[in-house]
Amino acid sequence: MEICIENVSMAYPNGKQALRDLNLEMKSPSLIGLLGPNGAGKSTLMKLLSAALLPTSGSIRVDGRPLAGSERQLKERLGYLPQDFGLFDELSVTQFLDYMAALKGLRDPKEAIRGVIRAVNLEEKAKSKIRTLSGGQRQRVGIAQALLGDPPFLILDEPTVGLDPEERIHFRSLFSRMAQDRLVLLSTHIIEDVQSVCGQLVVISRGAILFCGTPEQLIRSAAGHVGGFWEQDAAQEQGIHITARVNTGRGIRCRAVADVLPDYAEPEEPSLEDAYLYLISREARR
Numbered sequence: 001m002e003i004c005i006e007n008v009s010m011a012y013p014n015g016k017q018a019l020r021d022l023n024l025e026m027k028s029p030s031l032i033g034l035l036g037p038n039g040a041g042k043s044t045l046m047k048l049l050s051a052a053l054l055p056t057s058g059s060i061r062v063d064g065r066p067l068a069g070s071e072r073q074l075k076e077r078l079g080y081l082p083q084d085f086g087l088f089d090e091l092s093v094t095q096f097l098d099y100m101a102a103l104k105g106l107r108d109p110k111e112a113i114r115g116v117i118r119a120v121n122l123e124e125k126a127k128s129k130i131r132t133l134s135g136g137q138r139q140r141v142g143i144a145q146a147l148l149g150d151p152p153f154l155i156l157d158e159p160t161v162g163l164d165p166e167e168r169i170h171f172r173s174l175f176s177r178m179a180q181d182r183l184v185l186l187s188t189h190i191i192e193d194v195q196s197v198c199g200q201l202v203v204i205s206r207g208a209i210l211f212c213g214t215p216e217q218l219i220r221s222a223a224g225h226v227g228g229f230w231e232q233d234a235a236q237e238q239g240i241h242i243t244a245r246v247n248t249g250r251g252i253r254c255r256a257v258a259d260v261l262p263d264y265a266e267p268e269e270p271s272l273e274d275a276y277l278y279l280i281s282r283e284a285r286r
Contacts, residue, residue, distance in 0.1 A: 002062070008021070008058035009055060085145075089129065156185065172196050228255050
C-alpha cells in the first residue's frame with residue numbers, strides 16, 4: 001500500500017487551522033511513528049487518513065487513487081484504534097469482536113476472532129464481560145478489533161496507554177511483526193515505543209511537519225545540543241530546556257538541551273527523547 005499526502009491543509013468550522021500544507025509519503029511495509037505535542041495535529045491527520053474527515057485543501061491518494069470518493073474501499077482495508085475507543089460494557093470480549101466483525105463485513109469471523117484474541121493475550125478473558133476488564137485489558141480489546149480482517153493499513157493512536165511494561169514490550173513486538181507486510185502508523189507520546197520498533201518518524205507541531213526520517217537521523221540532529229550539569233551550577237538562562245532531573249548522592253544532576261550549551265554543561269550523547277525535545281523546544285522558541 002502507498003499513501004501520498006500532497007499539500008494538505010485542514011481548517012475546522014470554528015477557524016482553527018489544524019494542519020498546514022502537509023506533504024508526506026508512506027509505503028508498506030513500514031512502521032511509522034507519529035510524534036508531536038498535544039494539539040499538534042496528529043489526531044486530525046489520522047482522521048483524514050481514516051476518511052473520517054476530508055481536507056480543506058490538498059489531496060490524499062491511496063495506491064494512486066484519490067481518497068475522496070473511495071472512502072469505502074479504504075475503510076475495508078483499514079484497521080483503526082482511536083485514542084478514545086468506545087466499548088460495549090455488557091458484551092463479552094468475543095461478542096464485541098463478533099459485532100465489530102459484522103460491521104467490517106467478515107464472512108467467517110469465528111477463526112478471525114480467535115486469532116486476534118490470541119494475538120493480544122486475552123484468551124482467558126474471551127467470555128468475560130468488558131465491564132469486568134482492567135484498563136489494560138480493555139485497551140487490548142481495542143487493539144484486537146483493529147486487527148480483525150488482517151487489514152493492510154493500521155492506524156494506532158496511543159495503543160500502549162494503560163498497559164504495564166511487560167504488556168508494552170509484547171505489543172511493540174506484535175506491531176513490529178505486523179509491519180513486515182503492511183503499513184502501520186503508530187501515534188504515541190511514549191518515545192520508548194517508537195525508538196524500539198519504528199523505522200521512520202514523523203514529528204508534527206503546530207500543524208506542520210518538523211521532521212521526517214529515521215530515528216538515527218533525528219538523534220544525529222541533536223549532536224552537540226545535549227548536556228548534563230549539577231543543578232547548583234546552573235543559573236537562570238534563556239534557551240535551555242531541562243529534560244530530566246535525577247537525585248544523586250552529590251545532589252541533583254540535570255540533563256538539558258539547548259542551541260548553545262553553557263560552559264558548565266558537560267556534552268552528552270543524545271537519546272531519541274533528547275532529540276525530540278530539542279526539536280520541539282527549538283520550534284517553540286520561534
